[in-house]
Amino acid sequence: MGSSSSQMSKQLINEYQELTYLTKQEILLAYKRFSELAQKEHQSNTENVRIPKERFLTLPELKANPFNERICQVFSTSEQGDGSMSFEDFLDMLSAFSESATLEIKSHYAFRIFDFDSDGALSESDLEQLVNKLTGDKEDTKLSSSEMKQLIANILEESDIDKDGTINHSEFQHVISRSPDFVSSFKIVL
Amino acid sequence: MARRVPDSPSNAGDNDVFLPEGSAEPVSDLLHELPSYQSLLRRKVSYYGTIDRRRSTNQFRTSVSVDQSIFEPENDGATIPLREHPLCIQEKRKIREQQKLRTLYISGWSQWKESSQNSCRKLRDDITELFSHLILWRGNIRSIEGKFGTGIGSYFSFLRFLVILNFVMFLLVFCFTTLPVAISKQGVFNSSQITPSKFDSECTQYSPGGYGLLYFYHNIIDLLSGTGFLELTYLFYGYYTIDTVTFYIFKYSLPLAYVLVTISCLFLSIVWIVKRAVEGFKQSLVHDKDRFQSYCNKLFAGWDFCITDEYSARLKHSSLQHELKTDLAEERIRQRKQKRTRGETFRIYCLRLFLNMIVIAVLGGSFYAIYVATIYSLEYSNTASGSSADPINLLVEYLPSIVITIANFITPLIFETIVRYEDYSPAFEIRFTLIRCVFVRLASIAVLLISLWTRITSCQSQRCSLCGYNYKLYPCWESRVGQEMYKLMIFDFLIIVAVTLFIEFPRKLIVTFCSSKLVQWWGQQEFEIPQNVLEIVYGQTICWIGIFYSPLLPAIATVKYFIIFYIKKITLMENCRPATRPFRASSSNFFFQLILLIGLVLACIPVGFGIAYIPASKACGLFINFNTSWEIIPFTVNTFPSGLQKVIYIIASESFAVPFFLLTCLVMFYFIALAGAHKRVVEQLQEQLAMESRDKIFLIRRLTEVHHIKI
Numbered sequence: 047m048g049s050s051s052s053q054m055s056k057q058l059i060n061e062y063q064e065l066t067y068l069t070k071q072e073i074l075l076a077y078k079r080f081s082e083l084a085q086k087e088h089q090s091n092t093e094n095v096r097i098p099k100e101r102f103l104t105l106p107e108l109k110a111n112p113f114n115e116r117i118c119q120v121f122s123t124s125e126q127g128d129g130s131m132s133f134e135d136f137l138d139m140l141s142a143f144s145e146s147a148t149l150e151i152k153s154h155y156a157f158r159i160f161d162f163d164s165d166g167a168l169s170e171s172d173l174e175q176l177v178n179k180l181t182g183d184k185e186d187t188k189l190s191s192s193e194m195k196q197l198i199a200n201i202l203e204e205s206d207i208d209k210d211g212t213i214n215h216s217e218f219q220h221v222i223s224r225s226p227d228f229v230s231s232f233k234i235v236l
Numbered sequence: 237m238a239r240r241v242p243d244s245p246s247n248a249g250d251n252d253v254f255l256p257e258g259s260a261e262p263v264s265d266l267l268h269e270l271p272s273y274q275s276l277l278r279r280k281v282s283y284y285g286t287i288d289r290r291r292s293t294n295q296f297r298t299s300v301s302v303d304q305s306i307f308e309p310e311n312d313g314a315t316i317p318l319r320e321h322p323l324c325i326q327e328k329r330k331i332r333e334q335q336k337l338r339t340l341y342i343s344g345w346s347q348w349k350e351s352s353q354n355s356c357r358k359l360r361d362d363i364t365e366l367f368s369h370l371i372l373w374r375g376n377i378r379s380i381e382g383k384f385g386t387g388i389g390s391y392f393s394f395l396r397f398l399v400i401l402n403f404v405m406f407l408l409v410f411c412f413t414t415l416p417v418a419i420s421k422q423g424v425f426n427s428s429q430i431t432p433s434k435f436d437s438e439c440t441q442y443s444p445g446g447y448g449l450l451y452f453y454h455n456i457i458d459l460l461s462g463t464g465f466l467e468l469t470y471l472f473y474g475y476y477t478i479d480t481v482t483f484y485i486f487k488y489s490l491p492l493a494y495v496l497v498t499i500s501c502l503f504l505s506i507v508w509i510v511k512r513a514v515e516g517f518k519q520s521l522v523h524d525k526d527r528f529q530s531y532c533n534k535l536f537a538g539w540d541f542c543i544t545d546e547y548s549a550r551l552k553h554s555s556l557q558h559e560l561k562t563d564l565a566e567e568r569i570r571q572r573k574q575k576r577t578r579g580e581t582f583r584i585y586c587l588r589l590f591l592n593m594i595v596i597a598v599l600g601g602s603f604y605a606i607y608v609a610t611i612y613s614l615e616y617s618n619t620a621s622g623s624s625a626d627p628i629n630l631l632v633e634y635l636p637s638i639v640i641t642i643a644n645f646i647t648p649l650i651f652e653t654i655v656r657y658e659d660y661s662p663a664f665e666i667r668f669t670l671i672r673c674v675f676v677r678l679a680s681i682a683v684l685l686i687s688l689w690t691r692i693t694s695c696q697s698q699r700c701s702l703c704g705y706n707y708k709l710y711p712c713w714e715s716r717v718g719q720e721m722y723k724l725m726i727f728d729f730l731i732i733v734a735v736t737l738f739i740e741f742p743r744k745l746i747v748t749f750c751s752s753k754l755v756q757w758w759g760q761q762e763f764e765i766p767q768n769v770l771e772i773v774y775g776q777t778i779c780w781i782g783i784f785y786s787p788l789l790p791a792i793a794t795v796k797y798f799i800i801f802y803i804k805k806i807t808l809m810e811n812c813r814p815a816t817r818p819f820r821a822s823s824s825n826f827f828f829q830l831i832l833l834i835g836l837v838l839a840c841i842p843v844g845f846g847i848a849y850i851p852a853s854k855a856c857g858l859f860i861n862f863n864t865s866w867e868i869i870p871f872t873v874n875t876f877p878s879g880l881q882k883v884i885y886i887i888a889s890e891s892f893a894v895p896f897f898l899l900t901c902l903v904m905f906y907f908i909a910l911a912g913a914h915k916r917v918v919e920q921l922q923e924q925l926a927m928e929s930r931d932k933i934f935l936i937r938r939l940t941e942v943h944h945i946k947i
Contacts, residue, residue, distance in 0.1 A: 061329075062325075063361070064318060064319070064358075065318055065319055065325055065328045065329070065332075066319055066325070067319055069361075069365045069368070070365065071365075106544050107542075107544055109544075109546070110543055110544060110545065110546050110548075110549035111539075111541060111543075111549075112539065112549075112553075113539070113541075121324070123324050123326065134324065134325040134326065135324065135325075137325060138324050138325055141319065142322075143541060146364075148320060150320065150322070151320065151322050154322040155322065156536065160536070173535075176535060177535065177560070180535065180538055180539060180553070180556050180557075180560075181553055181554075181556055181557035181560065182550070182553035182554065182557065187553060187554070187557055189557070189560065189561065189564075193560075193561065193564050196564050196567070196568075197531065197560060197564060200531045200567070201531050201532055201535060204530055204531060204532050205532050207922050207925050207926070208925040208926050208928065208929035209926040209929060209930075210929045210933070214272065215272075218536075221532045221536070222536060222537075224530075225530075225532060225533040225536060225537045226533065226537075226826065227386075227533055227537040227538075228533075228536060228537035230386045230390065231386055231537045231538070231539065231540045231541060231542075232537070232541055233386075233541055233542050234541050234542055235378060235542065
């Protein structure tokens, strides 16, 4: 068994180059890493393999990331919604996080990642979960509730333009375009 | 759940906008049907009129479909590259198929335009990919980022930028000045030497080095201080004595090239630095809030997604938590401060005045120490009996550098303690201390240069008027200045190496092997970004000042920064722990470029002064026959055809400069007014948006009321 074709066809590589922000080397490296993870699936065609979420999160680039589960949820095109990743989902993820991706792409995906309840807007509960993820998501590292209220009030004051209590997509893009650290921090390279 | 508008004075009377809790369902249903929400849910972008599979038969959908057709663009060419759609790969493939179908229906010209655009894009991508292999130290910086975050990674990118900048400057200088001199010394082309036209024998006496038989350790001392055998080499100004080189029919004037190369190196540096500074900072700088300290920046851009190390991730979590807590506490303090009484404010201002006096006194003291050390060093090396065999002599030669380094080491500590009593907000504290440290670093170079200048142009008796400078002590003063810059540079490098070897490594060893409480509390080194940046900016400023006097200084700087990269990387990986306190404002690229720009502007002043004001030495160098080095330019302009001469003189005269200046001022005022007008428009639009949102909620509520009544 094992993978029958360890090489990707040139045409496929060119297609991926056109559809993503990745260079040829990055695509081949991604293919190699994906095949290593997919070895247990015993399927011949790596393109059709879906790696379950738990195994995918063992990637060193994602293991230490507090948003790893959300990343899998957002980029996965699985019909069952279980967060399993195919090779193309993996490429999509790397493309959005690559150095040459535009700010619009990054802010679009960042919005979807931070939108924990997937309702199209960052509400107060989304922001609260975001803060908890950033500070370590454990009981002793959480902010106190008064600090949390103060923080969320500050954030909404800075970014909520139409004052509806949530941050929608365009408000998020606006606040990201004024953030100088975003592009350099929203980056994953294999 | 109903969406709530936060309490604000204007909303006090609007609480009846919201339905009671029980009937919240229809409101949120309607809100979910709005076009703005649907366009986010649907994965397909409605550019090409694709049909949404999830449309329901609700009557409100028809309004949605009407809106969609409004958004279809007029143009039929696919101007947006495929990869810019935020969709998954399968959807992008479908869009591509549609685009291919579309191309069959458009005219031949548009087809050709599209295909040429695509192939241009592909070519650009291939070239970028090729060049990405040539980027220096890519893997190194990536591994640093993975462990320590992008803040420290940006410091190393900055270092890489300086290596490349210095290398390019070295290439410029080498190709245009050193190479012609070297070639003509081999006798390949005809060249004419510089001969002094006025035989002022007193001014033209210059006999450097050449002690005959030398011991090996004399060579080492000469290497470290730039005297002796090094003095009459390509390294220093005094060696360049060729006047013109004749390439067949083309006469290459070396003095002109020398001045122009210096000016173009500085100009290239300015352009490149400004370009890099603006790159990451495209928004307008005219904004009230401090974007680095904004909560949104800390939250949304707070996590470095490239961190791969578990330990660093844990530290990052705790540093983020600490930062957020500190900022929230600071805000509470600030709100409390606004309620300060008049008496308290007065007291605080008096205290600040007093502490600033202390700071000025400290600065004055250190500058005076530098001045005295420079004067002493120059006196001693001039009155010493010839040979530089004494190590004491070497120590005295390096005295200015030693005093500057001590001052740069002590004053930040003093400033950090003083600023704590001045009762500023923590963010302002950090920045203020930084500004003071920058000032000390760069002003100490200025003091050194001023003391040099006073020595060179001051004489006890009338002799100065003969040649314009103190020719007895400094027959070739440019080489002397070059030597001082060379010594500063070498010493700076030695200090960096010594601190790493003798302070940082032992500290790590002590912390690892000694388990006493005190030592563990002292802990491992943290990589202090601001101090490190100031260090290398200081070195680069010296290099810029020294370009005119020591043309090969950029080469030394390239090698020096190359080695420093590896030293800093090793000390970072081995000795340092990730920062417990993120230093956001000063870990950005913009901050580094700004400090570098300040250093560059500071460096331009002495260079300009030296070229245009101080008389060139008559005993050595390229400008023996001119009063100042700058005079070569008017001299060359006079050899141009008279029409071109007139044009150049007009451009350089007041009748052109004053109207040009007025025009620049007008343009600036126009842009400032435009920015103000835009700001007002933005504020009005924000108010309007808030009002529209409340209108929307109100209308939906009324709609559902009517809907309920009907049922």
